[in-house]
Amino acid sequence: MRRVRTGGLAAAAVASLLAVSACGGGSTAEASGDTEVRLWLNGTDTPQELRDYLVETFEADHEGMTLVIEEQDWSGLVPRLQTALASEDQTPDLVEIGNTQSPTFTYAGAFSDLSDMYDELGGDDLLPGFVEAGTVDDTLYAVPYYSGARAVFYRKDLFEQAGVAVPQTLAEFRTAAIALQQANPAQDFSGFWFPGQDWYNGIAWLFTGGGELAVQEGDRWVGALSSPESQAALTEVQDLFTNATRAPRDADSNEPWVAFNNGQAAMFSAPTWARWSIALPECDKGVDPDDTSPEAEALLAEQQACNEERTGVFPLPGAQPGTPATVFAGGSNIAVPTMSQHQEEARDLLRIIYSEEFQTMLAENGLIPGNSQYAGALGDDPYAQAALAAAVDAKLTPAAERWADVEGARILEDFFQQIASGTDVAQAAAEADRLLEETLN
């Protein structure tokens, strides 16, 4: 009995060892074949057409090489990069990284110096806030890939019913949102879709009111949520949470169009590419998503036109009429990991990305390209106008070495959720400031 059991164990162990070594063998064989250059892109923001363009162009220029684009999930990206970038075997050769996450890795020495390519890639036309986020001690490590500015989408019919006009100032925006909610008595209706953890939108009030998340004093970062400017702005935010939204307090900024599409919100704020996600029930033509026939495409175009006819868009207004609010500039940077064994190829790929063609394609897809010279290709429809207007004054999170840790610990999600839950603003801010300082220093 005993002998049999031991034998089985040993056999199993040997089998698993063999399996492990077989895996190892497989990957080395692959690596010694043709050279594979790996590019990591995050989420679905980069459309397929652009990915195809990169692969085709790169492979045409580099015989015997393949470009593999691997899509990473935005969520949990920092810990994944933390392990992948430190290993020669696992690191991608070119990597997209959230603009607010860049400093963490540039300070750690994870990226190669790109200073000598600055002028070649676009020089002063590169989005300045993003370049700053990718620079340490005058050395450039990460360059701007794209920026997705936020704008407010609204239902024209609900505005009309409630007798509300497109707001011209941030104060008017708040009154409009409250009026819209009061005009629609349904129990789950929101004047402005503003879920509790949505700090990406919430900090627009902070920035516009002259507040900050954290400021640098000498060598130390100090939380700035308790400053008088921040407090005034956060009180307005709390008013919005209380009177202008019925969005769940435990939701975040993901997919804000769901409630809008269900007729449960009159307004929501999102990057302008959200226009493709709007699908009002009254416009639905019931097209099968897999159907690619010309009739289906015609119907889809009709559906999109119907949606856009009923939906309006405007940049979040600022403190004074005619000025846009200072919104959060979401977007990403791109960098070459130090550990990459294909530095030259990665640089070539960067050149393709910063070519006029690719930058124009980014813009045509509603993303503000890293090189602002090509932003003209965004077009002159209201979406492009709103995006551009919002991008003019957009602002980033503090360029602190450990900012990614703040996002990793979800400090701001917790903070805005507390405000949404009715916690005293000063008290919540004091606690959040303490946590910010603890994390950033």
Add this chain to the structure above:
Amino acid sequence: MAAPPLPPETAAPPRDPAPPGPAPAPPRRVPRRAPWRARLNPYLLLVPALVPIAVGLGYPLVRQFLLSFQEYGLAQQFGRPAEWVGLRNYTELLSDPYVWGVIGRSVAFCLVNAGLTMAVGVGLAVLMSKVGRAARITLQVGMLLAWGTPVLATLTVWQWLFDSQYGVVNWVLAGPLGLAEFRGHSWIIEPASFYLVATVIVVWMSVPFVVFTTYAALLQVPAECVEAAQLDGAGAWQRFRHLSVPLIKPVLLIAALLQVIWDLRVFTQIHVLQKAGAPTRETHLLGTYVYSLSREFSMAGAMATVMLVLTLCLTGFYIRRMLREEEL
């Protein structure tokens, strides 16, 4: 240890092959070698099992332990030398009242969940041994499905059930049951109800294991003994309490031990629920807290070591007892 005496012995024969000495030598050597090899054989057979364990478990454990005495973060990972800091990571962690809060919550969560799992599991196992074939198979299939569904798929379903806006739990409570305050109620925003939801999910997922092991053990209780007890006038409860339980105790002990270990380091369920919108800081348990420290590997290593010690403290009693019973 065995190596040094060998060379002189093996080197001796070639030096003087002429003398008749070698004749008695082989018989002397053969008996000596045989037991040595025979003794080695079982250990050789263990090697394939030990090597993966040493590589897969031992190395990370040693590394974690060493890291916990260093300052090792992102910068060190990219080549900056790591500095030895002695016990600094430990003192920093253990002097933070928040960390003690996490430890307290984790232990409470672990004990409540392990206890509930054992109670429900043993109850269902007894039920399974009493009901008819059809009911038993239904139970078994249901259990197997609950046990076999991938964790993340299960969690997605639970998350939908408890969704504050479109979840069926709120819909049932607010609609047919008329509890209007549950319309749009958020189940995970308060730590207490967050842990309630987490407990439901964790218990639901671990009960099948306890049911199957206990049921298997109950089948081993000899029918003659039960019958004899019945003839002696023992009631159903007495037969279970004084006959079955002592007989299946080793199995119960080991199941409980595993539950305690699993529930103390619970990660996936908590992490996913946090991502679903719970306040992160107030809902951390040990597993997710260690993960949240991972930006600083040395800190995470120290916390993981604390967690290991805690696990050993909680289970040491069980393990000692189990080992003692095995000797008997």
